[in-house]
Amino acid sequence: MKLRIAIQKSGRLYEDSVQLLKECGIDLRNVKDRLKTEADNFPLEIFFLRDDDIPQYVEDGVADIGIVGENVLYEKNKKAAIVEKLGFGKCRLSVAIPRIQQYEGVQSLQGKRIATSYPFLVNEFLAKNNVQAEIHEISGSVEIAPGIGLADVVADLVSSGSTLLMNGLKEVEVLLQSQAVLIRNNNLNAEQQKLIEKLVFRIRAVKKAKHNKYILLNAPNNKLQEIISLLPGMKSPTVLPLAETGWSSVHSVLSEDTFWDIIEQLKAAGAEGILVVPIEKMII
Ligand SMILES: Nc1ncnc2c1ncn2[C@@H]1O[C@H](COP(=O)(O)OP(=O)(O)OP(=O)(O)O)[C@@H](O)[C@H]1O
Ligand SMILES: O=P(O)(O)OC[C@H]1O[C@H](OP(=O)(O)OP(=O)(O)O)[C@H](O)[C@@H]1O
Ligand SMILES: [Mg+2]
Incomplete structure (x- = not known):
């Protein structure tokens, strides 16, 4: 099978x-x-x-x-x-209108012609908001529709927003995060x-x-407790003695969200030789 x-x-x-x-x-x-x-x-x-x-x-x-x-x-x-x-593939489905036009909420879409590749979702959005508008389904290059007189507004995918910008459009409603x-x-x-x-x-x-990094650092033993308290680790950090007396090597795992903040605090607490290594797989 x-x-x-x-x-x-x-x-x-x-x-x-x-x-x-x-x-x-x-x-x-x-x-x-x-x-x-x-x-x-x-x-x-x-x-x-x-x-x-x-x-x-x-x-x-x-x-x-x-x-x-x-x-x-x-x-x-x-x-x-x-x-x-x-x-x-993160993006959002949004309604965009010509930049020069005023937008006073969803009622501004009343009676408009909307170009989109997402007729079902746009219809659902219009119905939910009690707006009557005309949907023109097109399969691509949706953002040029207002510029060539095919429609008044568009509903299309947005990520960086640069396609909207290049076509003189502004985002006014987000229908879906995807x-x-x-x-x-x-x-x-x-x-x-x-x-x-x-x-x-x-x-x-x-x-x-992908969301986590493996971190190794050297810590003077008299700062060890403070440094360990800053590190979450999977269970708790690993501490190994260095060849040089009075020093330890500390290993731990940090989430990307808190990564830079914790690195700064570690440095301030006396950590040295901080190495950050990508993790290939993480099973917990
Ligand atoms: N600008 C973007 N940034 C991030 N993700 C996007 C972006 N545009 C589209 N996506 C996501 O990627 C998917 C595929 O986009 P793509 O443009 O390749 O589709 P397509 O032209 O319809 O392809 P196909 O030939 O398979 O029909 C979209 O359905 C959306 O989920
Ligand atoms: O906000 P942005 O970062 O500019 O991205 C948005 C654009 O990306 C997608 O098109 P794509 O480039 O995949 O081409 P397509 O229209 O041929 O699918 C989408 O349809 C928008 O046009
Ligand atoms: Mg497709």
């Missing part, structure tokens, strides 16, 4: 999806220009598809699992459950579920490792 996963064939999610599988220790061969491949060392078959089609394939059970943006998952409104948020997620079919057998659990266990270890 093999687990079948659908990932994007090319585009924004392709590289990160392949990279994640590789970091999970899954050997992919013949990835380039293939529509289908198998892993050498994990019972996994990989289908390369347009991202728009992934929710449908997972609902139908043509693929057991898939990697897709939440934006696409919710737009397609298919029955597939989110197993894990993956932390890449990132890539692992989704699964709702009717999997016990064996398939076991394989998913195995994969998710590895994904979590990779995600956790």
